[in-house]
Amino acid sequence: MAIASSNTKYMCTIAASVLATLSISKGVLAEEKTNDKIEVIQIFGSKNDLKTATGSGAVLTEEQLELYEFDDIHRVLQSVPGVYIREEDGYGLRPNIGLRGATSERSSKIALMEDGVLLSPAPYSAPAAYFFPLVSRMTAVEVFKGPAAIKYGPNTVGGAINMVSRPINESQSPSKxxxxxxxxxxxxxxxxxxxxxxxxxxxxxxxxxxxxxxxxxxxxxxxxxxxxxxxxxxxxxxxxxxxxxxxxxxxxxxxxxxxxxxxxxxxxxxxxxxxxxxxxxxxxxxxxxxxxxxxxxxxxxxxxxxxxxxxxxxxxxxxxxxxxxxxxxxxxxxxxxxxxxxxxxxxxxxxxxxxxxxxxxxxxxxxxxxxxxxxxxxxxxxxxxxxxxxxxxxxxxxxxxxxxxxxxxxxxxxxxxxxxxxxxxxxxxxxxxxxxxxxxxxxxxxxxxxxxxxxxxxxxxxxxxxxxxxxxxxxxxxxxxxxxxxxxxxxxxxxxxxxxxxxxxxxxxxxxxxxxxxxxxxxxxxxxxxxxxxxxxxxxxxxxxxxxxxxxxxxxxxxxxxxxxxxxxxxxxxxxxxxxxxxxxxxxxxxxxxxxxxxxxxxxxxxxxxxxxxxxxxxxxxxxxxxxxxxxxxxxxxxxxxxxxxxxxxxxxxxxxxxxxxxxxxxxxxxxxxxxxxxxxxxxxxxxxxxxxxxxxxxxxxxxxxxxxxxxxxxxxxxxxxxxxxxxxxxxxxxxxxxxxxxx
The missing domain is CATH 2.40.170.20 (TonB-dependent receptor, beta-barrel domain)
Structure with a gap:
């Protein structure tokens, strides 16, 4: 996907709140310069790119997250096929998530990220997810399975889950x-x-x-x-x-x-x-x-x-x-x-x-x-x-x-x-x-x-x-x-x-x-x-x-x-x-x-x-x-x-x-x-x-x-x-x- 063409100039931004979309979407964010402001668009969240993706994935948007107002990541992910959950405390405090059969125990077999950065307390030494951020403050949740997982690691068997935190509002945004x-x-x-x-x-x-x-x-x-x-x-x-x-x-x-x-x-x-x-x-x-x-x-x-x-x-x-x-x-x-x-x-x-x-x-x-x-x-x-x-x-x-x-x-x-x-x-x-x-x-x-x-x-x-x-x-x-x-x-x-x-x-x-x-x-x-x-x-x-x-x-x-x-x-x-x-x-x-x-x-x-x-x-x-x-x-x-x-x-x-x-x-x-x-x-x-x-x-x-x-x-x-x-x-x-x- 071109960063620039004869008709449109594209730009991407690494705002930490959406950088993960860059890192775990299909590679690049679509970007567009308007009035000298950088407009961030999650490319894997767009209908067209989901339609032509070479692997399986899902993006839960802010509107979807707000519909049921779930605080529990287990409940958030239940609408995504290929995700397996083992309940433990009823609130998802220490989630057990697996993808495509990868063991769900403490979500330790999948790559967990927030804004493109590994979030488990020690992803290599002790990957068990005893810490997990509140999904209530996220504006998107991305799930990737199959070949896309090799970019994120260290675990590439089941796939990757990335949570996108709230981006900084642009100056022209009507709501602050x-x-x-x-x-x-x-x-x-x-x-x-x-x-x-x-x-x-x-x-x-x-x-x-x-x-x-x-x-x-x-x-x-x-x-x-x-x-x-x-x-x-x-x-x-x-x-x-x-x-x-x-x-x-x-x-x-x-x-x-x-x-x-x-x-x-x-x-x-x-x-x-x-x-x-x-x-x-x-x-x-x-x-x-x-x-x-x-x-x-x-x-x-x-x-x-x-x-x-x-x-x-x-x-x-x-x-x-x-x-x-x-x-x-x-x-x-x-x-x-x-x-x-x-x-x-x-x-x-x-x-x-x-x-x-x-x-x-x-x-x-x-x-x-x-x-x-x-x-x-x-x-x-x-x-x-x-x-x-x-x-x-x-x-x-x-x-x-x-x-x-x-x-x-x-x-x-x-x-x-x-x-x-x-x-x-x-x-x-x-x-x-x-x-x-x-x-x-x-x-x-x-x-x-x-x-x-x-x-x-x-x-x-x-x-x-x-x-x-x-x-x-x-x-x-x-x-x-x-x-x-x-x-x-x-x-x-x-x-x-x-x-x-x-x-x-x-x-x-x-x-x-x-x-x-x-x-x-x-x-x-x-x-x-x-x-x-x-x-x-x-x-x-x-x-x-x-x-x-x-x-x-x-x-x-x-x-x-x-x-x-x-x-x-x-x-x-x-x-x-x-x-x-x-x-x-x-x-x-x-x-x-x-x-x-x-x-x-x-x-x-x-x-x-x-x-x-x-x-x-x-x-x-x-x-x-x-x-x-x-x-x-x-x-x-x-x-x-x-x-x-x-x-x-x-x-x-x-x-x-x-x-x-x-x-x-x-x-x-x-x-x-x-x-x-x-x-x-x-x-x-x-x-x-x-x-x-x-x-x-x-x-x-x-x-x-x-x-x-x-x-x-x-x-x-x-x-x-x-x-x-x-x-x-x-x-x-x-x-x-x-x-x-x-x-x-």
């Missing part, structure tokens, strides 16, 4: 800011406000944005003490931009600074199946002290320069710091596992331990004491990345070349300490036993990555070919080694990942697409030499059709893993060998994605927007093996992967007029295995199939004021959405929320 307040059941409260403007100073443009959001709820679970089981989250964001008037290279600078924090009274302890049937929202007294709190800081500097009409460069330097403490129940002081107790709470010694969990009996022995761990972890992620775009015409071919380079470093320091409490009269009482350090280590990774992507467009044919190369150096330091000296383990990996995609437009309505890419997930630092990286060859073949008021897409995908990996974490149900990775050998994942959208006009002022997304998925291990990984166990060839539903369906239907709109979102997901093989506590068990209905509506009182109402889980369905980490867990119950927005 907004205040959004809502309240509802479960003592839900949200206050969200922003203000932005661009001023002219001595001919130069200086823009700024200030944004803040507070989200609070008392939670939907109940403790006998009456204490809150909810959370409070805050985010503050500031942006400052500078665009010099007489810049030779039409430059643009932007500084982005952000702070966020959370305190949540969340637990890994669930319920026995019997107690779930009686009261799914119960919390056992053993979890009364559980609390998770974190702080997150980010700073990002972006620079764009148009070196020539056909050559553009943008660069981002970034640093993110994340500090978290999770004080929570980890297990019994003895060897009895919580999961074993919850699976058979009425048999033998399990019955005695279960009575301690639910407060019916006091702790009488040291083995019945409850171990609480303060899991203190400190992360940083920093780096610099730069991308060049070059566009030219060769005969009748439009050729676009994109080359990128990134130097990245991240680190996690862990200090896990155990304290012991006794259950006394259904309350937790400190036992007086000395604190024990369970884990003290530091993992650090340095990675150098580069890629080149070429796009050729001629008449009805579009071709994309890319190549990613990455060298990764990891170091693990164990400060609790048996020799009392620090044990250091080093590992390195170099990988080259190709990908190619094609789209052929048969006519104005119909086209075909195909693609293949090499998938890769690196080992985290300190893994044994016999642990292989996750690798796969990923194929897709599909068709796309569109008309004036409708579009549809069907894509078949086939993932051929030479090695699938599992990682032992608390959230996956492990209590020992934390952060250890396991080989799963050869695995096949295949399926079909279908999506369709239409806007039916009932009259000049009334329309019916419709959308449908369906995913069918099958999976099979190809080998027999025994694994200590809690989600696998003893595997026989033909066993299916856990937490991968066979069928997923999402239907959205609405009624829209000029000043109001109502909408309904219907989600169905079939049951999911809790464990793949035999020999684990959860072998043979499945989650329950899910039917979830959300409704929303808004009314424009006047040009600047809108009121809205939403009901999540309209039918108040209650299903077991997961038995991990420890015990049966429900989704969020029915919740009514009413809000008002005022623009100024």
């Amino acid at each position: 800011g907004q205040i959004d307040f809502s309240a509802g059941q479960q003592d839900y409260r949200k206050l969200h406000a922003y203000y932005s403007d661009t001023l002219e100073h001595l001919g130069d443009d200086i823009g700024y944005l200030v944004e803040g959001i507070n989200l609070h709820t008392d939670g939907f679970k109940t403790l006998a003490s009456g204490d809150s089981t909810g959370f409070a989250k805050n985010e503050l964001l500031g942006k400052l931009s500078y665009s010099p008037k007489n810049s030779r290279y039409n430059q643009y600078y932007e500084l982005k600074v952000g702070y966020a924090d959370e305190v949540s009274n969340e637990t890994y302890l669930g319920l026995s199946d019997a107690d779930f049937k009686q009261n799914p929202y119960l919390r056992y007294p053993a979890s009364a002290n559980d609390k998770f709190d974190w702080e997150h800081f980010q700073i990002q500097l972006s620079h764009y320069a148009e070196l020539s009409p056909n050559l553009t460069l943008f660069t981002q330097a970034y640093r993110r710091d994340f500090n978290r403490d999770w004080d929570r129940l980890n297990g019994f002081a003895g060897n009895r596992s919580i999961e074993t107790v919850l699976r058979s709470p009425d048999t033998g010694l399990n019955a005695l331990f279960f009575q301690v969990l639910n407060g019916e009996r006091d702790s009488l022995t040291n083995d019945e004491a409850l171990e609480f761990t303060l899991n203190d972890r400190t992360f940083f992620s920093q780096g610099i990345q730069s991308k060049l775009f070059y566009d030219l015409q060769v005969n009748n071919f439009d050729v676009s070349l994109e080359a990128g380079f990134r130097i990245h470093q991240d680190q996690v320091e862990r200090l896990h300490r155990a304290r012991y409490f006794n259950m006394v009269n259904a309350e937790l009482v400190f036992s007086g036993r000395p604190e024990v350090v369970l884990l003290s280590n530091k993992d650090k990774t340095t990675a150098i990555a580069s890629y080149i992507d070429a796009k050729l467009q001629a008449d009805m044919l579009t071709l994309n070919a890319g190549l990613r190369a990455e060298h990764i150096e990891g170091q693990a330091n164990d400060f609790l080694s048996e020799s009392t000296l620090t044990t250091t383990a080093n590992n390195s990996d170099t990988v080259v990942l190709p990908g190619i995609g094609a789209f052929y437009q048969i006519n104005d309505t119909f086209g075909l697409l195909a693609g293949v890419n090499k998938g890769f997930v690196p080992n985290s630092p300190g893994q044994n030499d016999d642990i292989d990286p996750e690798e796969s060859w990923n194929y897709e073949l599909g068709a796309r059709a569109s008309g004036n008021n409708w579009n549809a897409e069907a894509i078949a995908f086939y993932f051929d893993y030479s090695n699938l990996k599992g990682t032992c974490t608390f959230s996956s149900g492990c209590t020992s060998d934390l952060n250890q990775e396991f080989n799963g050998g050869e695995v096949i994942i295949q399926g079909v994605e279908f999506s369709a959208n239409a806007d039916l006009d009932l009259s000049k002022t009334l329309s019916v927007p419709l959308s449908l997304a369906y995913t069918f998925t099958e999976s099979e291990f190809q080998n027999d093996f025994r694994s200590e990984f809690s989600q696998w166990g003893n595997i026989s060839a033909g066993d299916e992967l856990p937490y991968l539903p066979e069928n997923q369906l999402n239907i959205q239907v609405g009624l829209q007029a000029q000043h109001w709109q109502v909408a309904m979102n219907i989600k169905h997901s079939s049951e999911m295995l809790e464990a793949a093989g035999s020999g684990t506590d959860l072998s043979g068990l499945s989650t329950e199939s899910l039917l979830q209905i959300d409704v929303s509506g808004w009314y424009q009182i006047q040009a600047a004021t809108r009121i809205y109402i939403k009901i999540d889980n309209l039918s108040d369905e209650t299903q077991i959405v997961s038995r991990r980490p420890f015990g049966a867990r429900p989704g969020k119950p029915q919740q009514l929320i009413v809000g008002i927005k005022y623009e100024f």
Whole structure:
């Protein structure tokens, strides 16, 4: 796609709020200079480029995000085919997202980004998404699968998700800011406000944005003490931009600074199946002290320069710091596992331990004491990345070349300490036993990555070919080694990942697409030499059709893993060998994605927007093996992967007029295995199939004021959405929320 032509001059900007669109859209933003202002247009968000994309992708626009006013990224993504979710806390605080079969555990197998920058606390050393920004302040969410993933890394198996933060308002924008307040059941409260403007100073443009959001709820679970089981989250964001008037290279600078924090009274302890049937929202007294709190800081500097009409460069330097403490129940002081107790709470010694969990009996022995761990972890992620775009015409071919380079470093320091409490009269009482350090280590990774992507467009044919190369150096330091000296383990990996995609437009309505890419997930630092990286060859073949008021897409995908990996974490149900990775050998994942959208006009002022997304998925291990990984166990060839539903369906239907709109979102997901093989506590068990209905509506009182109402889980369905980490867990119950927005 040309940056310049004989008729139109294009420009692109790296505003950090939309740079990710540059970095994970198809390469370049369409840009246009008007009245010396840089107008940012997300190219992958445009109808035309989605129509001719060589791979599968989806963009959820600001209008779509505001329709249902979801605060939970799980609910936001349910309308995108090929996305898999494992619920945990009902609010998506620590999301579990997978793409096309990539393990959903803590979203650790996909590339997560905000404004084009990796957002996980330590994307290489510890990619689990214990931090996730509030989707309420985003203006777009982009999902990419297939060959497009090779540009982003380090994980290129399933795909990439990028969240686009609010851009700085241009000076001619009629609206500079907004205040959004809502309240509802479960003592839900949200206050969200922003203000932005661009001023002219001595001919130069200086823009700024200030944004803040507070989200609070008392939670939907109940403790006998009456204490809150909810959370409070805050985010503050500031942006400052500078665009010099007489810049030779039409430059643009932007500084982005952000702070966020959370305190949540969340637990890994669930319920026995019997107690779930009686009261799914119960919390056992053993979890009364559980609390998770974190702080997150980010700073990002972006620079764009148009070196020539056909050559553009943008660069981002970034640093993110994340500090978290999770004080929570980890297990019994003895060897009895919580999961074993919850699976058979009425048999033998399990019955005695279960009575301690639910407060019916006091702790009488040291083995019945409850171990609480303060899991203190400190992360940083920093780096610099730069991308060049070059566009030219060769005969009748439009050729676009994109080359990128990134130097990245991240680190996690862990200090896990155990304290012991006794259950006394259904309350937790400190036992007086000395604190024990369970884990003290530091993992650090340095990675150098580069890629080149070429796009050729001629008449009805579009071709994309890319190549990613990455060298990764990891170091693990164990400060609790048996020799009392620090044990250091080093590992390195170099990988080259190709990908190619094609789209052929048969006519104005119909086209075909195909693609293949090499998938890769690196080992985290300190893994044994016999642990292989996750690798796969990923194929897709599909068709796309569109008309004036409708579009549809069907894509078949086939993932051929030479090695699938599992990682032992608390959230996956492990209590020992934390952060250890396991080989799963050869695995096949295949399926079909279908999506369709239409806007039916009932009259000049009334329309019916419709959308449908369906995913069918099958999976099979190809080998027999025994694994200590809690989600696998003893595997026989033909066993299916856990937490991968066979069928997923999402239907959205609405009624829209000029000043109001109502909408309904219907989600169905079939049951999911809790464990793949035999020999684990959860072998043979499945989650329950899910039917979830959300409704929303808004009314424009006047040009600047809108009121809205939403009901999540309209039918108040209650299903077991997961038995991990420890015990049966429900989704969020029915919740009514009413809000008002005022623009100024």
